Amino acid sequence: MRNIRLIIEYDGSRYQGWQRLGKDSNTNTIQGKLEAVLCKMTGEDINITGSGRTDAGVHAYGQVANFHTNSSFPCPEIKEYLTKYLPSDIGILKVEEAGERFHSRLNAKSKTYLYRIALPGIPNVFERKYLWQFPEPLDVSRMQKAANYYIGNHDFKGFSSIKKTKKSTVREIYSVSIEQTQREIQITYTGNGFLHNMVRILTGTLVEIGRGTMKPEDILKVYQTKDRKRAGITAPPQGLFLVNVEY
Amino acid sequence: MRNIRLIIEYDGSRYQGWQRLGKDSNTNTIQGKLEAVLCKMTGEDINITGSGRTDAGVHAYGQVANFHTNSSFPCPEIKEYLTKYLPSDIGILKVEEAGERFHSRLNAKSKTYLYRIALPGIPNVFERKYLWQFPEPLDVSRMQKAANYYIGNHDFKGFSSIKKTKKSTVREIYSVSIEQTQREIQITYTGNGFLHNMVRILTGTLVEIGRGTMKPEDILKVYQTKDRKRAGITAPPQGLFLVNVEY
Numbered sequence: 001m002r003n004i005r006l007i008i009e010y011d012g013s014r015y016q017g018w019q020r021l022g023k024d025s026n027t028n029t030i031q032g033k034l035e036a037v038l039c040k041m042t043g044e045d046i047n048i049t050g051s052g053r054t055d056a057g058v059h060a061y062g063q064v065a066n067f068h069t070n071s072s073f074p075c076p077e078i079k080e081y082l083t084k085y086l087p088s089d090i091g092i093l094k095v096e097e098a099g100e101r102f103h104s105r106l107n108a109k110s111k112t113y114l115y116r117i118a119l120p121g122i123p124n125v126f127e128r129k130y131l132w133q134f135p136e137p138l139d140v141s142r143m144q145k146a147a148n149y150y151i152g153n154h155d156f157k158g159f160s161s162i163k164k165t166k167k168s169t170v171r172e173i174y175s176v177s178i179e180q181t182q183r184e185i186q187i188t189y190t191g192n193g194f195l196h197n198m199v200r201i202l203t204g205t206l207v208e209i210g211r212g213t214m215k216p217e218d219i220l221k222v223y224q225t226k227d228r229k230r231a232g233i234t235a236p237p238q239g240l241f242l243v244n245v246e247y
Numbered sequence: 248m249r250n251i252r253l254i255i256e257y258d259g260s261r262y263q264g265w266q267r268l269g270k271d272s273n274t275n276t277i278q279g280k281l282e283a284v285l286c287k288m289t290g291e292d293i294n295i296t297g298s299g300r301t302d303a304g305v306h307a308y309g310q311v312a313n314f315h316t317n318s319s320f321p322c323p324e325i326k327e328y329l330t331k332y333l334p335s336d337i338g339i340l341k342v343e344e345a346g347e348r349f350h351s352r353l354n355a356k357s358k359t360y361l362y363r364i365a366l367p368g369i370p371n372v373f374e375r376k377y378l379w380q381f382p383e384p385l386d387v388s389r390m391q392k393a394a395n396y397y398i399g400n401h402d403f404k405g406f407s408s409i410k411k412t413k414k415s416t417v418r419e420i421y422s423v424s425i426e427q428t429q430r431e432i433q434i435t436y437t438g439n440g441f442l443h444n445m446v447r448i449l450t451g452t453l454v455e456i457g458r459g460t461m462k463p464e465d466i467l468k469v470y471q472t473k474d475r476k477r478a479g480i481t482a483p484p485q486g487l488f489l490v491n492v493e494y
Contacts, residue, residue, distance in 0.1 A: 009370060009372045009373075010372060011372050011373055011375075059373075083368075083370065088370075088372070088375045088380075089372055089375070090370075090372065091370020091371070091372040092370060093370065121330075123256060123330065123335075123337075123338020123339060123340065124338070125256045125257060125258050125335070125336055125337065125338040126256075126258055126306075126377065128258075128335045128336070130373065133335075
């Protein structure tokens with residue numbers, strides 16, 4: 001059986017997220033759309049595995065996924081068929097043969113996310129669906145100082161929307177970079193994995209620190225208490241992009 | 248009476264174009280939206296003059312407009328009010344006092360338009376509403392050669408959708424530049440004025456030349472005959488941007 005790897009970009013605006021909800025592939029999810037087209041092409045019951053979920057409204061420049069098939073369509077033909085039948089807000093960047101043991105979620109070594117915040121007072125007519133329009137000025141150097149507390153191995157449970165779990169909530173963040181351009185603040189996170197809503201809560205916390213309603217040191221208290229209520233707000237989904245997944 | 252100049256960017260996707268249709272400012276036009284908000288702010292019957300119309304679905308990075316008012320609101324306050332009450336697909340870049348004789352249409356010396364064509368096979372998920380997704384490869388050097396025929400003073404009647412007119416259809420094009428990036432072909436036109444649909448027909452003609460269904464020299468026949476049928480197709484509106492207006 002062949003194992004096919006896909007690299008996908010999508011505008012998440014009108015989707016309920018990456019992951020198909022239940023067995024019904026008609027739910028409005030990226031995974032559901034992809035599976036529906038691949039089932040139609042191959043006549044098989046295709047199950048796609050993504051590198052991880054993205055929430056409703058979150059975008060991707062480079063989501064990775066894989067699926068198994070007995071069909072013999074060459075990769076360029078699969079790419080062409082997907083491009084033809086997928087909606088224009090889902091784009092296929094690559095279709096390639098993967099080793100039979102490749103698993104897009106279990107083999108992922110690290111992931112990079114970008115969060116984009118618009119500077120106040122600047123209209124972003126053409127980018128408005130891909131930014132958090134935060135109305136107040138933010139102290140970027142204060143945010144940068146705070147971001148250093150994110151780097152390393154930490155129990156990020158307080159920075160996630162996970163209620164109870166037996167699984168580990170320890171993750172390692174390798175880097176957080178914050179850049180200010182003429183129009184926006186771009187925060188890029190790379191780490192070995194991210195919990196549910198974690199990037200959005202890390203960002204909301206940085207924003208509260210940048211506007212002065214939280215202190216950089218408050219991050220340490222979230223690690224200690226694992227208390228979601230001590231972290232900042234959850235940044236809205238439309239500013240978040242899954243940039244790429246490294247294996 | 249004060250004369251106020253506005254510089255405006257807009258995503259034209261969901262509008263019937265720049266110009267208000269008739270006296271009813273409730274039509275879905277950029278001008279209508281601006282006037283409605285300014286009337287609400289000033290209590291006056293504000294009439295906005297734009298540098299020129301843009302068609303339904305055409306965008307602007309820098310449309311210029313002006314209006315007269317007896318109100319005493321300072322410019323920054325007008326900008327703030329417009330920003331607050333306009334929809335997010337219309338952005339106000341500048342609000343400033345203009346000389347009393349300034350007229351955004353009659354005083355315009357030149358205009359620059361950009362037309363964006365996507366290269367085939369590349370998904371443009373985040374730019375899909377701002378590009379013409381032309382499905383075939385285009386010979387850019389052939390298009391460049393043809394574009395030289397546009398430069399100078401010509402009767403562009405055959406390159407417009409104007410049926411009959413007593414006004415001159417002679418315009419001067421100062422420059423046409425064609426650049427190919429990794430994802431798209433960008434054609435930039437600067438001239439002293441453009442007839443109705445002219446940039447879209449000039450572009451459609453270049454595209455037919457680039458794909459081989461027309462020859463560069465066919466442009467000369469359009470000048471001679473003034474026959475719209477001898478020019479190429481009208482490129483769709485979503486790839487077109489009014490970049491700026493010079494005075």
